[in-house]
Amino acid sequence: EDQVTQSPEALRLQEGESSSLNCSYTVSGLRGLFWYRQDPGKGPEFLFTLYSAGEEKEKERLKATLTKKESFLHITAPKPEDSATYLCAPTAGGTSYGKLTFGQGTILTVHP
């Protein structure tokens, strides 16, 4: 059975204090791993798609990396506006094709 575990559940940072979020997954036939940001009461906002181990993608203060068992979202010099819930979601092939299975999310709070 596919499993996705995100850690930590919550993370409090001071503005400028860099850190990383973890997404561990067990998925047969991984087709891609997605990272989303979600603000309270809003729909998830797409950040990155990673397709193969070793792949890295960057966007402003965020950098996502992928290995065969986990993905990291690195946040460099965060700002208060980076506060949100960050969700990872691997997607597989076969009968699970097209399904996103979300992790529980990491609630990030960045204090000024």
Next chain:
Amino acid sequence: DTEVTQTPKHLVMGMTNKKSLKCEQHMGHRAMYWYKQKAKKPPELMFVYSYEKLSINESVPSRFSPECPNSSLLNLHLHALQPEDSALYLCASRGTPYGYTFGSGTRLTVV
């Protein structure tokens, strides 16, 4: 147009009411999804439509009835809901290269 539009944004309904949620996209995506999200939980998949045909139903109760009239439109018909069905209902569509695009959701309250 790179958005998924959901209406209404908020809905309050009684347990005997019938209502519908609407989702629209004009990105040419041929896969569309309904997700349910409870407070402080991740989105949970309900239904998947692929090329206007229902391809995945995650054992959702029959009081939720999806419909895909055309490639741009997805509806979720609601009937005889329970208070525990109160949640944020999210619509998404899938296409390359942007992956899955989510709407802002409909906040549903069942009283």
